[in-house]
Amino acid sequence: MTDRGIILWFTGLSGAGKSTLAEQLAPVLSARGRNVEVLDGDEVRTNLSKGLGFSKEDRDTNIRRIGYVARLLSRNGVAVITAAISPYAAIRDEVRASIADEPCEFIEIHVDCSIEELTRRDVKGLYEKALRGEIENFTGISDPYEAPEHPEVRVNSETQNEDESLGDIVGYLESRDLIRGDAS
């Protein structure tokens, strides 16, 4: 029998830690016997959305494409991890609704972190630039970010270390019987 598909939909500001957690989560799920695919924001932009910008319309199109691919994979039993900012609640909910009739679960995971902390980290120097007004449509600064009100899981990269966040996510999946217990 094919496993029940899961879409693990990370959302959060740039630099909050979505991709890092996605990459750490993938091998954990593989070790528990799941087929896993990670659809990282940057990788998807290269493969599916080259030419799209960061206007609301283009962002929505990008997220719908990720949602389409995630749906195809998850209804074939794959555990799909997405890690795009996905700032707009309506489009995240649209993706959730699109799999309502499929044999799979949509798990929204909010990676929370304050703008202050992200500006302090500023690994890629983007927040400084955005605050100087040099980047249009920068989520959280010059573009909105609509945090989910009731995500299935909320982690916080400011108050938790990565292991703690990962533990919260895996614990949630275990509690829902979406992954097998750790046999190791």
Added chain:
Amino acid sequence: MTDRGIILWFTGLSGAGKSTLAEQLAPVLSARGRNVEVLDGDEVRTNLSKGLGFSKEDRDTNIRRIGYVARLLSRNGVAVITAAISPYAAIRDEVRASIADEPCEFIEIHVDCSIEELTRRDVKGLYEKALRGEIENFTGISDPYEAPEHPEVRVNSETQNEDESLGDIVGYLESRDLIRGDAS
């Protein structure tokens, strides 16, 4: 164990019968226990490639996107059927090469049919328009179609009926042990 993935890549002129065969093939494979997804040319243009036109560059981008999604699905054991015209040999070969290291097979299926016959059928009235010069970049008339030289399977919708073509495809898959024998 996950089944070995297959990409069944139909190629052929508009109206040759790719989508029809794809839709008939899908339930046959499902009945043999395979997970199946059909990536039809039109559906993919809606979901992944809205805004792209029919220039060589845009067509190549469209085909690469189909190839990307087909690769993700097939490496998770899905039998993926694609049914886009995919006129350029180099891009089809690029998709084939992209799964060389994946646990799956690329099966190119050429649905052959002469322009004369397609113009006679002309279900959508497109060939007449194209011959009048009213459609730019119409494959086979005002745009090239590079037929595969050595496809895994070649069927001909002019000399075969649909059951015969389908039989050739299923027979090939059985001969390669890519689907189980018919238990019905």
